[in-house]
Amino acid sequence: MQTSRDQTSTQFIGKGGCVCGSVQYTIHGAPLFRAFCHCETCQAYNQADYGDILVMRSGSVALEPETSIDFQFHQWPPVLSRGKCADCGGVAVEKISLPLFPKLIVIPAQTLRSQERAPAPAFHMFCHRRVSEIEDNLPRHTGYLNSQWAFTSAVLRGLR
Ligand SMILES: [Zn+2]
Ligand SMILES: [Zn+2]
Structure with a gap:
């Protein structure tokens, strides 16, 4: 279990986990x-x-506990590992290590028990790979580099 001491860390966002419940997290x-x-x-x-x-x-x-997650490395973004539950094989959490950035974690929104406190999506990325259209007015980033940049700049804005 990790704890963060910055002021934003006290805000409760939600709990969630995989379908079978072996992997659980609290945000x-x-x-x-x-x-x-x-x-x-x-x-x-x-x-x-x-x-x-x-x-x-x-x-x-x-x-809780991290040991029940199988992580697999992928090429996007630079160092991304996608975790699935070792028991049910369901989506759990993803980890990202970008050089010079604090370690990041990605929560797939569908694993949240309640999205009440979660922010709304801010943009779309990798739209050149989309297989279905989502009707909204959010910014759309197309192409690998544009999408990478959209991601990285959103991280930077968030960390500020
Ligand atoms: Zn599971
Ligand atoms: Zn993606």
């Missing part, structure tokens, strides 16, 4: 941002047309 601390990701790894990981992700500091999320 204390405002997410840096939430976005829709249409990349192919999100599609495969979520077994859905896109990922709806909340990105936050690792220290804002307490995992």
